Amino acid sequence: MKALITGGAGFIGSHLCDILIQRGWNVLAVDNLSSGHKKNIAHLFENSSFEFKTYDVTDEEQINEVMNGIDMVYHLAAHPDIRAGNKDPSIDYKDTLLTTKNVLEAMRKNNVKKMFFASTSAVYGNMPETLLSETTGGLEPISYYGACKLASESLISAYAYMNDMNILIFRFPNVVGPRLTHGVIFDFIKKLKENNKELTILGDGKQKKQYIYIDDLINGIIMQSEKMNGRMSLYNISTESFATVTEIADLVCQQMKLENVDYKFTGGKTGWKGDVPTFQYDIRKIKSTGWVYEYTSLEAIQKTLTKIEI
Known part of the structure; x- marks a missing residue:
């Protein structure tokens, strides 16, 4: 099995590379290194199950090139710093929404059917009195980052339906x-x-x-991606x-x-x-699958x- 990880040299992506390789996957990581670092994955460079390309997911040709032969996409590439994007909305549009569109289109062209998408609590906006569940309505993001992640979720839903894709979405809290x-x-x-x-x-x-430790998050991603079913599955993941x-x-x-x-x-x-x-997240849905945090x-x-x- 071969996985493509966008943002593979980043904080979360590099940890995912480690675990997937440990579990016997072949991993192709791509990253433009705008926020990721080669030092995060340097220990994998001699591993025959790992390949890295300094590609930019905003480039349609580059992402289409690496999609051939992929069994599962883990799409983590995005502009990671909410505050830094406030001065220029085009950063989040390009690095968060456009990357999602390009990944989905490359999947469609190459008949790739499975993807994990990293979304965020920022899609909910400011709802301090609401216990936020996956069915909470009236989402009104108040950051460009949150807006582009929510738009990405909508685009994913359409691509999943139109192309019979199997998509898993996690809405992350703060990850450390x-x-x-x-x-x-x-x-x-x-x-x-x-x-x-x-x-x-x-x-x-x-x-x-709410904060979650990286190992707890990665365990959840692996656990749910190994039993994906249906068109699109959405989970809040966090501690309580x-x-x-x-x-x-x-x-x-x-x-x-x-x-x-x-x-x-x-x-x-x-x-x-x-x-x-x-x-505050309601995490009863993901806990009902057997996932627990440490x-x-x-x-x-x-x-x-x-x-x-x-």
């Missing part, structure tokens, strides 16, 4: 673990390396979100716990052995325009801090 390239942990460490006496925290520090921004700052300072760091809050309930200060949100963050270079 080794090989992080962005996000609150990454940002705090960078800031504290520059000034270990003071830390600027966007918003009021009370933003409360939360971590606040201030709690994360405390854990980072503790891991870096810093004391009496002065927190400077920028104020307001959100970190930036398009930020969702809190959300780490709570705070445990996932703590484990990440012990695994990354500080």
